[in-house]
Amino acid sequence: MGTRLSHNLTVNDVEKLEVVCSRAWPPVVEEPLGQWRLRWAEGFTGRANSALAVGDAGRDAPTALAAVCDFAHARAIPPAVQVVEGSEQERAVAAAGWREQVEHAAGHRVSVLTGPLPSRPAPEADVLDEPTPQWWELTVGKPEPSVAERHVMATGKVGYGVVTADGVTAGAVRGAVVDGWLHVARLAVRPEFRRRGLATSVLYALAAWGRANGAQQWVLQVALDNTGALALYSALGCTEHHRYRYWGPGPRTCEDPQS
Known part of the structure; x- marks a missing residue:
């Protein structure tokens, strides 16, 4: 082995x-x-x-x-x-x-996937300095997190990516910058808004935020049975670093x- x-x-x-x-x-x-x-x-x-x-x-x-x-x-x-x-x-x-x-x-x-941060703009998505109740709802399943969830998700240099559609937060993602890496986690899109490219949009916005905060590459941890996420990140230029x-x-x- x-x-x-x-x-x-x-x-x-x-x-x-x-x-x-x-x-x-x-x-x-x-x-x-x-x-x-x-x-x-x-x-x-x-x-x-x-x-x-x-x-x-x-x-x-x-x-x-x-x-x-x-x-x-x-x-x-x-x-x-x-x-x-x-x-x-x-x-x-x-x-x-x-x-x-x-x-x-x-x-x-x-x-564990890595890749260079893309430079494509995403004007329809934003990265917030503070999480909103709708962001929490998408990423942890409820508008108010537990103390432990807030600690894990909101500690450090963190950006809260959001994309809006029909007046609601339709997609969300978390990014944290550590030692020049942008760590990406908790990407979620509401079921009724999927297959519209919103996941890609919010990731491009997060990549721009990461570059502005000193990151050169992103890193993602994706379960091997999550084939949809693996395909998405591969399309964004990520390759497997290790498992x-x-x-x-x-x-x-x-x-x-x-x-």
């Missing part, structure tokens, strides 16, 4: 980008485990509620995974690790008896001491 690398990338390139993506999607609580990161955000998304297993945990894999379990159990979330597909860390996690978390609701295998997977405990590998 070899690490998926393209464009003459190194393991260090992949791990650095994973850290950028984690900083662009900040959990409410984050604790270091060597170079790994233990993350909690009240269960809002796998990325903010799993251990990012890149680099050296500073201990052997079973001991590190036991710490992942303790952290998760103390915060009432399922223990999980996010690891680069085919990496040394993934092999160690598998050898410790953990399994691919195939039940992960949003898809446990994820493609990651979520892993969870196998039988008797992560006992909760309180159970």
